[in-house]
Amino acid sequence: MPEKILCENLPAPAFIDVEKPEISWVFNGPGDFQKQCRLVVSSNGRTLWDSGSIQSAWTRMATGIALEAGREYTMTVYTTDENGCEAHAEERFETGLVRVGDEAVSCHWKAQWISGGSLFRRAFKTRGKVRKARAFVTGLGYFELYINGKKAGDDVLSPSYTNYRHRCEYMAYDVTAMLKDEENTVSIMLGAHWPVTTEDPQAFDHWLRYYLGSLCAILQLEIHYEDGTSDIVASDESFRTAHSPIVISGIYYGEDYDARQEIRGWDSYNFDDRGFNQASVVDSPARALIHSTIPPIKVIEDLSPVSITDRGNGRSIVDFGQNISGIVSISVRGERGRTVKIRTSELVDDHGELNTENLRSARSACHYILKGEGEEHYRPRFTYHGFRYVEVTNWPGTISPDCIAAHVTHSSLTKTGHFECSDTLLNRIHTAMVWTLRTNQQSIPLDCCQRDERQGWMGDAQTSAEAVAANFDMCSYYRKWLDDIADIQDEKGNLGSVYTPCSTSELPYEESFSYKAAYAIIVRLLYREYGDIRSLKKHYPRLKKLAEYLKTMEYKPQKDGTGTIILPINPQGLLKEDDLGDCLSVENVPPRFVRDAYYVDFQHIMADFADILRIESDRAYFTERFQELAQKYQDTHYYGTWYYEDKNHDLGSGYYGSCRDLGVVPGVLVLLFGIAPEKYHAVLLEKILFQVTKSRGSTQFPTGFFGTKLLLDLLDRTGHNAVSMDMLRRRDYPSFNFMLEMGGTTIWERWQYMTGNEMNSHNHTPLAGADSFFYKVLGGINDHAFSSDGTLEIALAPYFDKELDFVTCSREIAGREVRVHWFRTADGISMQVVVPKNAKAVISVPDGYRAETDNRCMEPGIHEWSFKKL
Numbered sequence: 001m002p003e004k005i006l007c008e009n010l011p012a013p014a015f016i017d018v019e020k021p022e023i024s025w026v027f028n029g030p031g032d033f034q035k036q037c038r039l040v041v042s043s044n045g046r047t048l049w050d051s052g053s054i055q056s057a058w059t060r061m062a063t064g065i066a067l068e069a070g071r072e073y074t075m076t077v078y079t080t081d082e083n084g085c086e087a088h089a090e091e092r093f094e095t096g097l098v099r100v101g102d103e104a105v106s107c108h109w110k111a112q113w114i115s116g117g118s119l120f121r122r123a124f125k126t127r128g129k130v131r132k133a134r135a136f137v138t139g140l141g142y143f144e145l146y147i148n149g150k151k152a153g154d155d156v157l158s159p160s161y162t163n164y165r166h167r168c169e170y171m172a173y174d175v176t177a178m179l180k181d182e183e184n185t186v187s188i189m190l191g192a193h194w195p196v197t198t199e200d201p202q203a204f205d206h207w208l209r210y211y212l213g214s215l216c217a218i219l220q221l222e223i224h225y226e227d228g229t230s231d232i233v234a235s236d237e238s239f240r241t242a243h244s245p246i247v248i249s250g251i252y253y254g255e256d257y258d259a260r261q262e263i264r265g266w267d268s269y270n271f272d273d274r275g276f277n278q279a280s281v282v283d284s285p286a287r288a289l290i291h292s293t294i295p296p297i298k299v300i301e302d303l304s305p306v307s308i309t310d311r312g313n314g315r316s317i318v319d320f321g322q323n324i325s326g327i328v329s330i331s332v333r334g335e336r337g338r339t340v341k342i343r344t345s346e347l348v349d350d351h352g353e354l355n356t357e358n359l360r361s362a363r364s365a366c367h368y369i370l371k372g373e374g375e376e377h378y379r380p381r382f383t384y385h386g387f388r389y390v391e392v393t394n395w396p397g398t399i400s401p402d403c404i405a406a407h408v409t410h411s412s413l414t415k416t417g418h419f420e421c422s423d424t425l426l427n428r429i430h431t432a433m434v435w436t437l438r439t440n441q442q443s444i445p446l447d448c449c450q451r452d453e454r455q456g457w458m459g460d461a462q463t464s465a466e467a468v469a470a471n472f473d474m475c476s477y478y479r480k481w482l483d484d485i486a487d488i489q490d491e492k493g494n495l496g497s498v499y500t501p502c503s504t505s506e507l508p509y510e511e512s513f514s515y516k517a518a519y520a521i522i523v524r525l526l527y528r529e530y531g532d533i534r535s536l537k538k539h540y541p542r543l544k545k546l547a548e549y550l551k552t553m554e555y556k557p558q559k560d561g562t563g564t565i566i567l568p569i570n571p572q573g574l575l576k577e578d579d580l581g582d583c584l585s586v587e588n589v590p591p592r593f594v595r596d597a598y599y600v601d602f603q604h605i606m607a608d609f610a611d612i613l614r615i616e617s618d619r620a621y622f623t624e625r626f627q628e629l630a631q632k633y634q635d636t637h638y639y640g641t642w643y644y645e646d647k648n649h650d651l652g653s654g655y656y657g658s659c660r661d662l663g664v665v666p667g668v669l670v671l672l673f674g675i676a677p678e679k680y681h682a683v684l685l686e687k688i689l690f691q692v693t694k695s696r697g698s699t700q701f702p703t704g705f706f707g708t709k710l711l712l713d714l715l716d717r718t719g720h721n722a723v724s725m726d727m728l729r730r731r732d733y734p735s736f737n738f739m740l741e742m743g744g745t746t747i748w749e750r751w752q753y754m755t756g757n758e759m760n761s762h763n764h765t766p767l768a769g770a771d772s773f774f775y776k777v778l779g780g781i782n783d784h785a786f787s788s789d790g791t792l793e794i795a796l797a798p799y800f801d802k803e804l805d806f807v808t809c810s811r812e813i814a815g816r817e818v819r820v821h822w823f824r825t826a827d828g829i830s831m832q833v834v835v836p837k838n839a840k841a842v843i844s845v846p847d848g849y850r851a852e853t854d855n856r857c858m859e860p861g862i863h864e865w866s867f868k869k870l
Contacts, residue, residue: 002059002077003028004815005091008293009476015096015134015172017291019067022534023075024060025089026815027838031081032860033057033791034838038078041065048073053080057838058790059814060531069098069108070134070222096172096291097136097220109289111136111220111234114279116241118215120188121276123269124233126179129226133179135186138170139217140285141193141210142382145171147178148185149267155296156409157384160443160480161456163501164211166487168286170218171296179223186233187267190215191382194250209455209502210251216282218289240276242266249382252362252452257378259371260336294480295412297443299326303406308399309352316399317352318390323746323763325386325439325449326409328366329379334396336372341365341394344387346450346762347755354391358760362452384409386439386450386763388745410449411441413472416812419774422805425729426774429736433771436746437468440765444481444501448749448761455499456484459580462518463706464769465525470811471771475530478522482535485519486542493542493549495519498580511577513550514591514598514706519543520605527612530814531786540609544618547606550599553577574599574632582665583766584750584759585704586734589663593637593656594706597669600629604673630675637666638680654680654687664691665707668714685718692723699726701734701751705766712773719847721777721799728773729803736767779809779820780843792816792839800829800846800867813839831865833858 002025007014009024023041027034034057041049041063049065067073076090097108114120135152137145138159145152152173159169193210221233245261265271306321328342343365347355356364364385368378390406392399419430440446445461445468446454461481468474484501496502498515523539526532553576573592581591603626610618637656656666667684670676676684692711693699703711715724731737734751742753749764776782780798787793792813798820806823816836822829828849835841841858845851849867 001087002079002089007093012092014093017096017098020063022062025077027059030085031083032837033082034079035082036080040076042074056790067095067098069095071095110232111218112236112281113216113218113284114235114239115214115216115282116277116279118190118244119242120239122239123185125182130179131224131226133176133223135173135175135221136170137219139190142191143217144189146187146267147175154298157297160292163487164286167288167290169290169292183269185269186221188217189244191249195248195253237278239279240273241279242276251383254363254365255380255383256367258369294477298412300408305401314395316392320406323388324408326407327380328390329405331377331403333375334370338370340368343391344385345389348389355755357756359451360757410439416473417471418810421807428740430774432746433768434471436763436768448764457499458518459515460766462521463709464765467769467771469529470775478526493545512580514579514594517598582704582707587663587702589665590661593666596633600633600675601673633675654683664688664702668710672714701727708767709769712770716777725801775811778807784813794841796841796843828868833863835860
């Protein structure tokens with residue numbers, strides 16, 4: 001029977017605001033394979049759209065229905081299995097303020113944007129028995145909605161981060177149960193992304209990416225009564241406004257809260273608001289209001305201190321034992337006017353004092369001014385920090401563990417992957433990587449979550465995306481971020497920045513194609529992981545436009561007066577633009593090698609996209625472009641051919657560049673991306689293995705942001721996982737264990753331990769992209785694809801590391817969970833595989849083992865395997 005039926009990847013009631021939504025489900029019997037499906041959308045018992053019976057195993061379907069605003073719909077999924085058994089299930093969804101076209105502001109918005117202060121309120125009366133009530137609301141920079149003094153929803157730091165000139169996301173809340181008979185009040189509290197009331201000469205330019213305008217909000221509360229009538233409470237001049245106790249707030253700055261300025265009962269019906277001002281109607285800051293479809297940021301878990309060190313005079317250092325993204329709450333008693341200061345950091349110095357140097361200009365602190373009325377509780381609303389340690393200053397008396405807590409906040413992604421093995425070190429590395437990956441999902445994939453940056457760097461995201469998707473459901477999240485990327489594409493087709501969201505009209509261009517390649521890589525990931533054809537169709541024209549622009553940025557061969565090409569073709573590479581390369585790698589690799597390899601691979605990706613979309617002319621064009629540029633890469637960069645005019649003269653060096661540039665990463669890239677001619681494969685791999693295992697006297701990572709994960713991928717593909725395991729188990733620098741031994745609980749930006757202001761984050765995503773190794777290699781869930789009819793085809797290729805006694809691993813692919821558990825026996829390996837419904841699996845027998853059966857194909861169900869050591 002169909003399960004987990006979702007509309008636009010949202011659970012009921014959903015509040016869909018697009019005209020023609022997509023519906024997805026998970027097939028679960030009664031047989032093993034979905035052979036037919038049918039989708040029906042109805043409302044009030046009347047069928048509005050019927051797909052008809054379709055011969056397909058796909059479980060994601062775009063509808064053709066034009067939805068109406070504020071209406072309830074039922075989606076019914078019918079499936080037929082391989083035995084002809086039929087099953088069906090239904091789920092409902094509800095529409096919000098339906099847009100007409102992707103870029104338009106919904107005509108159903110009756111509310112207006114209002115400004116004036118940081119508190120807004122309006123009292124109103126209901127006219128009878130309420131059947132349902134829905135609030136559609138957003139605010140910039142952040143907002144919280146209250147109905148009769150109670151907060152609506154459990155999300156924090158809403159709305160999600162977008163390019164607000166293009167799109168601002170609103171939230172929808174079911175507030176039916178929050179309304180009272182007759183007398184009600186709706187209230188909004190606003191906070192800023194950064195301190196808009198002050199000018200900070202230290203401000204880093206990344207601050208400019210966030211919303212800097214006046215605080216403003218828009219609210220539409222729709223109330224439907226049992227008698228069929230309805231009312232709308234919409235933001236306009238009738239709202240009253242004042243300033244909240246939050247004196248100042250910002251994601252880098254922190255939050256200052258003066259409890260003495262609290263206005264008792266401001267959010268209640270009987271409050272006398274004549275002292276408030278009239279709200280002002282302002283122009284919309286965004287071209288489009290879009291309902292948020294991504295998991296909102298929430299408080300995910302709470303942490304208690306593992307130690308508190310009293311420094312005297314009301315100052316203490318609190319260690320929460322884990323580097324997190326989040327906030328600190330306190331419960332305190334003291335005299336009126338006392339200011340308790342809470343400062344956060346990832347690090348302490350040798351004396352146990354807070355070290356905030358690596359935060360650069362981020363203050364990362366909260367100040368609470370007591371009102372002096374018994375026990376007071378404070379938890380910041382409109383900021384977050386990246387931290388493990390907290391300095392509390394001016395505390396009245398001695399702070400106790402029950403007076404302070406840390407709250408982990410990040411996007412509330414659904415956990416879909418699990419890995420565990422018998423090696424404690426590997427488990428610790430995996431745990432640190434997962435903490436890194438999840439705490440840097442803050443409505444966009446961040447680079448880091450602590451310093452004055454916290455941006456959607458596309459390079460950081462693309463190298464960690466596979467690992468994130470192995471651990472979490474990222475479909476809606478990455479769809480939203482692709483729209484953010486599309487927002488920064490200019491008229492020429494270029495992506496104007498290597499981070500997004502941002503405003504291309506205000507910021508200088510920064511070129512790095514290896515980062516911009518994330519646009520295509522994330523589209524490909526969505527198709528591979530979730531069968532998401534819609535995103536591919538949506539973004540393919542923009543990717544094609546990017547390809548057309550990049551072609552104009554290629555270097556042309558230099559020619560002499562006779563028209564003869566002057567060699568080398570171009571020592572600067574294939575493109576004119578700059579690049580960031582394999583950032584912060586141990587060995588220096590000229591960025592052009594990385595940029596050009598990604599550029600060649602981009603043609604391959606585009607050819608694959610065209611093939612999926614059945615655009616034969618484009619497939620042929622991009623295939624030819626790949627071949628042409630692959631040859632140019634070889635002619636331009638390979639050390640042993642470009643140096644000589646005679647192309648038959650080959651040094652056989654196995655390196656790219658000159659004798660000054662003998663890095664591993666170019667060889668890794670050309671082998672993984674299929675750029676190098678086959679005759680060079682052996683020597684390239686030989687040099688890579690030599691560089692990794694011998695050239696520095698031991699087996700170690702010589703790589704950076706991109707190369708680390710890709711090196712592990714190449715070693716797996718070429719059967720050298722033992723080398724990968726040596727690198728992962730390495731104790732000394734450069735290694736992941738070195739980070740752990742130096743106190744790290746998340747993965748660093750750099751391999752080396754640095755504590756000053758040297759671009760030095762201790763919670764950074766790129767190197768954590770190596771976490772995919774645990775799932776693909778040790779867990780053996782190595783690769784997967786969807787057949788033309790939608791059946792999931794899984795390639796299992798476990799690596800039985802000689803020092804491991806067991807591995808337990810599971811992950812979902814398009815909602816279908818595959819599980820692997822293997823353990824060592826006296827004469828080999830026993831293994832259990834659970835293949836999900838609507839999927840097939842093929843297992844590869846590792847070298848050095850033989851299987852008891854030659855039938856390596858598995859249908860859905862539980863399968864037991866026994867591998868004997870040769």
